Amino acid sequence: MSHHDKMIPRHPFAIRLWHWWNVIAMFALGLSGFYIHAPLTFKLFSTMDTARTIHFVAMWMLAWGIVYRVFFAIYAKDYKNVLFRLRDFKDFWSLTLYYLFIKNTHPDYGKYNPGQKLMYTAIPIFAIIQGITGFIMYWPNTFSGLAYALGGFVVIRIIHYCVTWIFVIMFLVHFYLDMAEGLPVLWSMIHGKIPADFHADVKTPRPEKKAEAEA
Template identity: 35%
Template sequence: MVNPLDHPLFARVSHYINLINFLVLVPTGFLIHFPYTGAPINLVRNLHFIFMYSFLINGFVRFYWSLFSKHKDLVSGFLWNKHDLKTFWPQIKYYLFIGKQPNNPNKYNPLQKTAYLSFPVLALLQAATGFILYKPEKFGGVVSALGGMSAVRGMHYLIMIIFLAIISVHVYLVFTEATEMFWLMFFGKTEHKKGI
């Protein structure tokens, strides 16, 4: 049984905020890149930037909380340890359906830790490329160093694809490996009950 203390209220609220952010950022990003006649592009851009700021602020607050709150979980929950080194390859084999699930005494397995730790790095890179795309005249030297605007745009979309891939695998694994975590994350309970 999952311990409800593994996902305190703040961590759950931060998770909700990220979900909402992605539900707005992805479609508005596509509309900015592929506008159609009559699209309210100013509204779309404003929404994209508002939710980008929300995503970044939420990330900074979550990072601060993971270091300094009473539930600080950065070191204990997300950083690799010796056990992760031993189970990294067996965990990959398990996910590829060619091996048994390795015993994992930690809250997260090494692949989960890698994915979750990549989020802040990807978010900062995504924000940086987004600002460059928004105001390329202010970042002329950076644009040149990165290979031009098309290269920056390609990086921005590649990072989005990586985010979507991580999220897709995350959702798949929640519903195939740990459905009780879904109920815990969204409803604060470890199992479905009538009336939820």
């Protein structure tokens, strides 16, 4: 592949803008969150007030970023690209063989592979769990009933902490796999385009998909 290859659009501007917006929000939430959890170990902020304010502002940033992304998925019918459906499960086998370097090719999954779809669909679900557990801890008196129904404040705190780690692990997997596919994937999230024949040799056409589309 050379840099003279024809480039085709991959990510519209709105997706790129909100992707990086959400990345900033996620990093701010993670760093301030670890400080709030263990301020003496994780000496990144001067005071608890600073960390809590950052955590709160970043929470609203992420909330709006996700609302926008879900709106876009529906409005631009882009849910077809990102939404994980049960039938995507059967594609995990071919993807696993590809990721384990057992096979050099995989079926053409469409814009995102089943692993990406699973993770992208999981983000808003985990974010809602963080929102609920977060507000319970922020307004403990208002939500004491709900807190006890869910197992008490200790359980709420553990859930919030574990989901944070799920996000950290998802981020590491996301970053590694995108980089492993090649830098053009990273650039595509910056300038929006990708070479037309990128990984064309990796994707095998799907006869059954074609038949479905024509039916």
